[in-house]
Amino acid sequence: EACKLFPGKIAVGIDAKGGMVAVEGWAEASELKVTELALKFEDAGVAAIIHTDIDRDGTLTGVNAEASSDLAKAVSIPVIASGGVKDLDDIHRVANVGNLEGVVTGRAIYDGRLNLQQALLVAKGGVRC
Numbered sequence: 001e002a003c004k005l006f007p008g009k010i011a012v013g014i015d016a017k018g019g020m021v022a023v024e025g026w027a028e029a030s031e032l033k034v035t036e037l038a039l040k041f042e043d044a045g046v047a048a049i050i051h052t053d054i055d056r057d058g059t060l061t062g063v064n065a066e067a068s069s070d071l072a073k074a075v076s077i078p079v080i081a082s083g084g085v086k087d088l089d090d091i092h093r094v095a096n097v098g099n100l101e102g103v104v105t106g107r108a109i110y111d112g113r114l115n116l117q118q119a120l121l122v123a124k125g126g127v128r129c
Contacts, residue, residue, distance in 0.1 A: 003045030011048040012041050013082075016067065022054050034067075035074040048078040050104060056084025058107050063090040065097050072099040080104060087113055091122045 003010050014037055015022040020029040021037050038049055051071050053064040061084045068081035078101035081094050085105035091114070094103040102123065108114035 003047075007045060008047045010046055011050060011080075012046050013050040013052060014038060014041075014071075015052050015054050017054050019067070034071055038071055038075050038079075042075045042077050046077060048080060048101060049075065050080045050082050052082040052104075053084060057082070059084055060086040060107060060111070060113065062086055063094060063103060065090070065093045065100065068094075068100055069097045072097075072101075078102075085114065088115075088118055088122055091119045095123050 014034055016034045017029040019034055021032045021034055023030045034051070038051075041049060049071070051068045053067055056062065056064055063081050063083065063085045065081055068079055072079035079099070080102045081100050082104035085091070085103060085108045087108065090108075091103060091105075094100050105114060105119065109116055109119075
């Protein structure tokens with residue numbers, strides 16, 4: 001209903017664990033594939049999907065650009081990668097995948113491992129800092 005009221009304005013998050021939708025506060029993986037849920041959201045009119053690999057979120061172990069890219073190949077709406085960003089190499093990798101709209105980072109910035117200005121330069125133009 002929100003997608004009908006605000007077309008092109010609603011993004012949703014899909015929390016993933018091993019390619020399956022994570023539920024119950026990330027405590028378990030459901031039997032629903034991430035791609036199946038993404039296609040349902042796309043059909044409902046969602047404008048974008050934020051794909052979070054919960055095994056990496058907050059760990060600084062590196063973004064799962066491959067899984068997010070695979071999801072982006074399955075849908076025609078923008079996909080944003082999230083979870084595990086540790087440094088500029090992760091931003092560069094997401095920027096160069098080609099089919100991802102962006103990346104969410106938090107802890108890497110808070111911990112001082114990632115400079116926001118440099119990350120924005122890399123994301124915008126693929127410039128390696």
